[in-house]
Amino acid sequence: MQIDFYQLGRTPLEQVIASISQRLLADGKRLLIVADDEGLLGKLDRMLWDQGPASFIPHAPSGGSDDARQPILLSASTDAPNIARNLLIADGQWREAALTFDRAFYLFDAATLEGARLAWKLLAGRDGVDRRYWAQDEGGKWVEKG
Template sequence: MQVDFYHLTSPLDRVLPRIAERVVATGGRLLIVAEPQEQRVALDRLLWSYAPESFLPHAQAGSNDDAAQPILIADDIPDAAPANAARNVAIVDGRWRDLTLTFDRAFHIFDDEAIREARLAWKALADRDGVERRYWKQNDSGRWEQAA
């Protein structure tokens, strides 16, 4: 299990679509988790309109055909497998959830407001068997660099 910690210094809308594109391009499925409804609505709009020449097929959890969606936006991680059978999860509201560890890969995306909780999650995962942690930060030119 791999957990990538992304410390945002630029807006989420510049980071999340690229992660989602990479997951879908490799045939993977993604569960995006954001508790606030207004954030889920904004993510829904973002994935349809982030680039004029493309979009990322997705739906909000609870719509008619969740199982067919390569990307599903939900308010939390379900106790059972996600309806779209995603093995990748992106937590974008900054709140760590231990059910994240039931996925093959996790993207924990947080800003300065959630840095304390991200640090606690990082430390808690240090001694977990089978968990590889990576910490990403942006350099001065805006490119992501692995820092740990």
């Protein structure tokens, strides 16, 4: 399983999530986006709707009757009724359940940096876990740091 650590800086959280979501959808994959903050989930829901008619990102907040059909689901829980094999942690709070997915995207900022460092250390040397750390260079391009 692969875990991509994304240290947020230049690009806003919402824009990073939109980019990852679009890439996964283009590859025919499903995604579960998790955050404990209902306000953040609501903000992400609006952002995914507001991508414009040409770039609408199909999604829904969890708890609806069509959860299983949603390519992207927004939730406070790591349960994936949409059978997503990709998890995006949007609130910077590591969840051990991420290890049950094929791939996890762990987004963190300066406020959640210590938690990300701890998760990085705890995952070191674990069988079947491939960690990757991404940060933006001066031009805003995502560069793997190792």
